[in-house]
Amino acid sequence: MYGINNYKNELNIAEEVNIGRVIEKTNYIYTIADSNYEFKKAETVSNLKSNEVFVGDFVEYTLFDDYNLITSVKPRLNSVTKKASYAAKSFHEAENEQLLAANVDQLFVLIAADQRFTLSKFERYVFTFQQDNIDMHVLISKGDFEDLAEDIKQKILSVYPNFKVTVFSNLREESLIDIKKLFLKDKTSLLIGASGAGKSTLINNLLNDYKMNTNEVRIDGKGKHTTTTTKMFYSDNLKSYIIDSPGFKTISTTRDIDKSVLFEDIQKLSLDCKFNDCTHTHEPKCAVLNAIENGEMSEAYYKRYKENLRVAKGQLRHEQRKKVK
DSSP states (O other): OTTHHHHHHHTTOOTTSOEEEEEEEETTEEEEEOTTSOEEEEEEOTTSOGGGOOTTOEEEEEEETTEEEEEEEOOOSOEEEEEOOOOTTTOSSOOSEEEEEESOSEEEEEEETTSOOOHHHHHHHHHHHOOTTSEEEEEEEOTTSHHHHHHHHHHHHHHOTTSOEEEOOTTOHHHHHHHHTTSOTTOEEEEEEOTTSSHHHHHHHHOSSOOOOOOOOOTTSOOOOOOOSOEEEEETTTTEEEEEOOOOSOOOOSSOOOTHHHHHHHHHHGGGSSSTTOOSSSOTTOHHHHHHHTTSSOHHHHHHHHHHHHHHHHHHHHHHHHHHO
């Protein structure tokens, strides 16, 4: 259960070694699941800091004086991070990057149809969370606001047609059937999004035997932070593991942004530009500008590329000024 046996086999870990998976972290106390589907409370040994262990981690543990002690964190397949928030209620260790979850196979970004949407916000999600070994989906919740939901979907697909975007409503069983098909058997999924996007309600609809607390969204469309800790659940219905995470207001990363995540076409075309340092704005024999002129690339896609370059340069100048101070 919880992928433990598969993980031990892949890493050739001896059968007698106690390996568990972290399914919840509350301050410095952890809940770990073992391969027998039993749950244990655990703490870390003194030389293992709490900011080194996260939900989704496979850990080695031992029983000592009736206490379960996590002795080491096993190698991660991946980790999902964002720029750290220093609010005491959501983050306890001040670091540049806050790790949200580890060993994730699928990532579901929830965007509520009745909340303010911009392409810039969508792009920040992608730049921050997209990874090659994680299958990313965009879920537009509150699909009962049909016009708003469809408008958001078309805004995304008009510029990024290859993205996986699905509209659903927690109030419509027929749309939930389509959502359930996206969750893969024996895989681990992470749900992220702003407060009020409907993550906890969706998880309630995906689980058969557990009900999470949910709050009404404020009149201004903002959520009330129902989820305060990151926690993993098992859906017996889907045979899948689902991680819920607290909603957040800001999305960014301190890691170097890989532009090819969203602008792979421009990255490839730039190899055919006459100049290696081509800015794709005015240079002769620019493959990118030629593609736009020939109708091979949309003007909207190019404008998003230029806008993201402008924002990235501004953020870089801001970080450099902070270092000087």
